[in-house]
Amino acid sequence: MTLADLNTLLTARHSCRAFRPDPVPRGDIEQIVASASRVPSWCNAQPWQLVITSGDETDRFRDAMSNEARNGTPAPDLPFPVSYSGVYQDRRRTCGWALYSAVGIERGDREGSAQQMMQNFALFGAPHCAIISSPAELGPYGAMDCGGFVTAFALAAQALGVATIPQAALAAYSPFLHQYFQIPDDRLILCAISFGYSDTDHPANSFRTERAALGDFVDWRG
Ligand SMILES: Cc1cc2nc3c(=O)[nH]c(=O)nc-3n(C[C@H](O)[C@H](O)[C@H](O)COP(=O)(O)O)c2cc1C
Numbered sequence: 001m002t003l004a005d006l007n008t009l010l011t012a013r014h015s016c017r018a019f020r021p022d023p024v025p026r027g028d029i030e031q032i033v034a035s036a037s038r039v040p041s042w043c044n045a046q047p048w049q050l051v052i053t054s055g056d057e058t059d060r061f062r063d064a065m066s067n068e069a070r071n072g073t074p075a076p077d078l079p080f081p082v083s084y085s086g087v088y089q090d091r092r093r094t095c096g097w098a099l100y101s102a103v104g105i106e107r108g109d110r111e112g113s114a115q116q117m118m119q120n121f122a123l124f125g126a127p128h129c130a131i132i133s134s135p136a137e138l139g140p141y142g143a144m145d146c147g148g149f150v151t152a153f154a155l156a157a158q159a160l161g162v163a164t165i166p167q168a169a170l171a172a173y174s175p176f177l178h179q180y181f182q183i184p185d186d187r188l189i190l191c192a193i194s195f196g197y198s199d200t201d202h203p204a205n206s207f208r209t210e211r212a213a214l215g216d217f218v219d220w221r222g
Pocket of ligand 1: 013014015016017095120165166167168169170191208209
């Protein structure tokens with residue numbers, strides 16, 4: 001295993017926003033989860049817990065989640081970002097416009113952007129969805145450990161040809177998710193990962209995001 005191998009995996013992974021309906025074999029999902037669980041966590045607490053849906057369960061959840069997003073009120077367990085300013089605002093806009101222009105939504109088309117946003121709750125057509133939670137008592141560091149898990153999940157999936165998208169959008173409706181999946185209230189719902197095989201011909205999958213140069217985020221000392 002070389003850094004070049006790892007970089008191949010890192011650059012091949014991207015957030016998939018249109019999936020084919022074909023299910024991922026259970027054995028492959030188990031391998032992905034087992035690989036992801038190799039990430040470090042503070043005190044090796046391994047705070048992540050997952051609910052993973054397949055088959056009819058995904059379709060039932062897709063419908064219920066879409067209904068909740070249409071009619072419910074957002075109340076995330078973990079506070080959503082207060083604002084994005086400066087470079088963070090620029091990067092957020094750039095990736096938003098890349099998606100909108102890929103799928104043909106023009107600036108100012110609020111109806112079109114709202115419909116694209118609603119695709120989150122339809123899981124972008126994915127055959128599987130994982131809901132990730134962390135014990136509330138572990139606080140932000142538990143969430144940080146789970147962030148590493150989410151990344152490793154996406155990379156392990158990529159290594160098996162399985163596409164993923166982490167989704168905070170679903171966590172906006174945490175009370176609904178607690179109730180729907182019987183996730184205890186002493187756990188924080190962090191995000192979802194929808195996953196499956198990419199619909200590579202879909203325009204939503206036709207763009208890639210850029211990364212800042214090292215000089216923009218490393219302060220070298222010595
Ligand atoms: C914690 C987290 C939450 C995210 N939530 C969403 C989401 O709700 N909807 C969405 O379309 N993308 C979501 N994304 C995907 C990001 O937009 C994406 O990772 C970023 O634009 C970089 O693009 P890439 O993943 O294709 O490299 C999320 C990513 C992360 C890590």
